[in-house]
Amino acid sequence: MNSIRHDGDTWDLASSVGATATLAATARAIATRADSRLIDDPFAEPLVRAVGIDLLARLASGEQPPGELVDRVTIDGAKVRTKFYDDFFLEATNAGITQAVVLASGLDSRAYRLRWPTGTVVYELDQPDVIEFKTRTLAELGAVPTAERRVVPVDLRDDWSTALRAAGFDPSAQTAWCAEGLLGYLPPEAQDRLLDTITELSAPGSRVATESRPNPRPGDDGKTKEGLNQISERWRAYGFDLDHTKLRYFGERNEAAPYLTDRGWALNAFTTRDLLAANNLPPLEGDALRMGDLLYVSGVLNSGAEVDRRSTSNRT
Template sequence: MSCEDTWDLASSVGATATMAAAARAIATRADGGLIDDPFAEPLVRAVGIDLLTRLATGELPPGDLVEQVWIDVAKVRTKFYDEFFLDATNAGITQAVILASGLDSRAYRLPWPAGTVVYELDQPEVVEFKTRALAELGAAPTADRRVAAADLRDDWPAALRTAGFDPARPTAWSAEGLLGYLPPESQDRLLDTITELSAPGSRVATENRPNPRPGDEDKTKERLNRISDSWRAHSFDTDMAKLRYFGERNEAAPYLTDRGWAINGISIRDLFAANDLPPLKGDDLRMGDMRYVSGALARNGGGRDSAAREAASRRLRD
């Protein structure tokens, strides 16, 4: 994906949201006790990619098209972010922001505390599509859902402001499955902006991927190319390797820590063990080092952070 790329939910990086929803649909059908996303399957059907629809509905068994490890990752990742938001809002945080929300249905399926405002931020075509598709299903949000229609490459804080976002109130932020699709400098800018817009006591959740060892990325590209080739045989033409940004970048956890966040995390390997899923083996072992991380912004803030937040507040008010 290039910085000038455009997409919808059936093409380019936008299709990854539909792939993730298909994995959640498969996981929900296989293990409803660990993950329950009843909207994943109908949303995939609404997008209309034939292969992903047949996988999501169970018409086509995953087999080699969707390796079991990716289904298991969908289980633990969904559960991690579900619990992050519920823990944050049950602790008194009343606004949540889901960045690059795609086909995320948490605003419709989680038991949000009364008074919670959930902001979904994504490109206008994406949020409009999902809003319409869920309305046609008769689904109603379980929180005060507000759409912030903007591309992350544009002035997305202004879109949040228009939707009613208040930087003076603590916020629960998620950047789920997002950072690897951003150039390194864009990742840093996103994390900086989250920090600037966060009042003390805000919380954040994302993934921390270790920088690659020699040969790691070649193996990853080979694997992604195999997946893309198998999907092309079913008339779904996408190039997974080209959608990701490879190379060195700042790791998210220490980067956030340096900006005043108290960050904790758990590896995929440990999440699999905690949820009684089969351990990773072979080429999947390196995946186990990726950590799902979350944390809170120090309540007493800091000089640099306080000044940044005040500047962000002024920008949002102007």
């Protein structure tokens, strides 16, 4: 699991970036047991079990207490992050948007567990092996999508817009886009291309939700790497070897919130601290990784954004 990121690298749900999706599902399973009023993901535990990483399966099922491996901050973070994106999709589709796109869908099960309005089409994009695994596993569990689910097996560093259109996506119709927990795992230029392509494919009135991480201050990257190394060592002591510092791209990049605003999106932004307080959860303590400063942003493409859409089309 310790390979360094490089152009064109691939993964499954037990390795590299894919394993982070399994870790996220593990946190959702634990959070669901802890507080179902904020998060109710009944598919997280069986999906983690099916991936086959014994330690994560035991954590997801409750056979092993979270202890130091999945701390309160991680569990509470899973609660507010999941609720933020659940609410985003339900508000968008209840307002009449009929296309939803989940980018880097991983073990996300919203197409199966949310109460989508009749007529909603949910597109899921991810690596082919990831898409095949989740589709097969949920079918074996007898799960049935609650919307029309269309899968798009594609690497988001490639020409995913063509693949999305081939699956039936209509760029002239309003869309709700979700890029959850994704941008930090893309090189800076790939992040910009992704946000440009979202804008290009969006009719006015479309909606988007993602995270916007502040650029590092002097010394921040070193502190972040140190914190991630400590997390990796903690997991390694339990037999799970995943080097988190080798999965992320560090250094400066365009921050997602102002980048999207410049392209015609009117955004609302909430820090992790804001979401914890709004959901009556304890505040962060310590926070060496600056998780409290992470912005969760969502918003609408303005009707006057046609010039921006045309300008981005030359870069995708």
